[in-house]
Amino acid sequence: MSEKMKLILSDTNLNIKPQNDTTFIDLSSLKITNCVGCFGCWTKTPGKCVIRDDAVKVYPLIAKSDRVMYISRTKYGGYDTVMKTMLERAIPIQKAFIRLVNGETHHVQRDVLPKSATIIAYGEISDEEKEIFKDLILRNAYNMNFTDYNIIFTSEEMLEETVRGEVLKWEK
Amino acid sequence: MGKVMILNGSPRAPKSNSKIYSDIFRKYCKLDTEYFNISKTNHIELCKKIGEFSDVLVVFPLYADSLPVTLLNFLKNLELNPPEKKPVISLLVNCGFIEYQQNDIAVKMMEQFCKKNEYKMGSVLKIGSGEAILTTFFNVLVKMKIRRLAYSVANKKYKTFTLTMPLSKRSFIKASTKYWDNYGKNNGVTHEEMDTMNIES
Numbered sequence: 001m002s003e004k005m006k007l008i009l010s011d012t013n014l015n016i017k018p019q020n021d022t023t024f025i026d027l028s029s030l031k032i033t034n035c036v037g038c039f040g041c042w043t044k045t046p047g048k049c050v051i052r053d054d055a056v057k058v059y060p061l062i063a064k065s066d067r068v069m070y071i072s073r074t075k076y077g078g079y080d081t082v083m084k085t086m087l088e089r090a091i092p093i094q095k096a097f098i099r100l101v102n103g104e105t106h107h108v109q110r111d112v113l114p115k116s117a118t119i120i121a122y123g124e125i126s127d128e129e130k131e132i133f134k135d136l137i138l139r140n141a142y143n144m145n146f147t148d149y150n151i152i153f154t155s156e157e158m159l160e161e162t163v164r165g166e167v168l169k170w171e172k
Numbered sequence: 173m174g175k176v177m178i179l180n181g182s183p184r185a186p187k188s189n190s191k192i193y194s195d196i197f198r199k200y201c202k203l204d205t206e207y208f209n210i211s212k213t214n215h216i217e218l219c220k221k222i223g224e225f226s227d228v229l230v231v232f233p234l235y236a237d238s239l240p241v242t243l244l245n246f247l248k249n250l251e252l253n254p255p256e257k258k259p260v261i262s263l264l265v266n267c268g269f270i271e272y273q274q275n276d277i278a279v280k281m282m283e284q285f286c287k288k289n290e291y292k293m294g295s296v297l298k299i300g301s302g303e304a305i306l307t308t309f310f311n312v313l314v315k316m317k318i319r320r321l322a323y324s325v326a327n328k329k330y331k332t333f334t335l336t337m338p339l340s341k342r343s344f345i346k347a348s349t350k351y352w353d354n355y356g357k358n359n360g361v362t363h364e365e366m367d368t369m370n371i372e373s
């Protein structure tokens with residue numbers, strides 16, 4: 001595997017200047033259609049999505065990163081459309097095959113670095129939605145190879161400042 | 173008499189497991205049913221129709237631990253285009269893994285939608301091992317459960333049901349490996365090829 005990197009995936013453009021080993025991707029500026037559930041990436045062209053849009057540039061970066069920051073609006077306690085679309089399109093980095101993780105069945109990862117994740121959920125989020133979102137990230141952690149994670153809820157107004165603060169922590 | 177609108181929220185709706193689950197429901201439901209795939213272009217049409225039904229059954233797969241975007245996007249549009257008369261919303265959700273509990277977050281998200289938009293939640297059926305179960309002899313269990321689900325909706329005795337393959341996790345993993353090996357074989361791809369560690373290379 002090539003060298004480690006850090007990755008920020010955001011559903012909105014942000015004015016932040018991360019260091020050289022960090023890639024910032026504004027998903028809303030990319031052309032990414034939704035997964036159609038064909039399982040081609042597991043059973044036809046393993047490790048590659050058959051839809052050749054911008055998502056195929058993003059999931060290899062997720063695999064190579066040992067630190068990720070996902071920045072997203074939420075809806076009904078889950079990720080809103082832009083981030084969720086990308087996460088669904090990232091299944092080529094897993095295999096079809098299933099293993100046990102903490103006593104639960106989950107897919108085997110391909111060449112995916114274990115990662116420390118910071119999840120920043122922004123917008124108006126009710127307490128109930130926050131609880132659902134926390135449960136979701138706990139589940140994601142098993143499926144997305146997170147070794148540890150931190151969830152931060154913030155408002156849209158405070159978003160840039162919050163992200164800057166978290167990026168600074170990475171640089172220490 | 174009520175009428176049930178079945179909405180398939182799978183992104184591969186015409187060829188989905190959700191379609192098969194829906195067909196079984198239709199067979200057992202004594203109320204009239206009408207079936208629709210949620211597509212990218214028919215949201216408004218569905219929003220207009222939904223008020224004609226006493227009940228809606230949303231049938232969908234778990235995607236990345238939550239609602240597939242196909243369904244999420246429809247719900248967002250339904251929020252903007254609500255019917256005058258709101259039906260009761262029941263769910264039939266299936267996931268690939270053996271633990272039907274992995275569907276819980278998707279169910280909670282649907283509860284949030286209902287709460288926010290003032291729909292009453294009806295019955296729920298959570299299926300684990302839902303990708304493969306229809307191809308096994310546990311298929312009979314699926315029919316039995318969906319029959320009970322259909323009964324509960326038709327009689328307004330709303331309940332939550334669960335189902336998965338009655339296998340140990342080890343046996344499930346073995347069976348699923350065989351399932352995926354066969355899937356690959358049908359595409360001319362070997363186990364070793366599917367097992368590659370490479371991503372986009």
Ligand SMILES: Cc1cc2nc3c(=O)[nH]c(=O)nc-3n(C[C@H](O)[C@H](O)[C@H](O)COP(=O)(O)O)c2cc1C
Nearest residue numbers: 182188189190233234235236237267268269302303
């Ligand atoms: C992009 C994608 C993400 C998925 N995520 C999950 C998941 O998080 N948990 C799970 O148990 N199954 C997951 N599955 C498996 C599906 O839920 C399962 O294959 C289901 O039977 C598909 O139903 P359908 O044919 O009605 O679409 C996923 C499948 C795809 C294509």
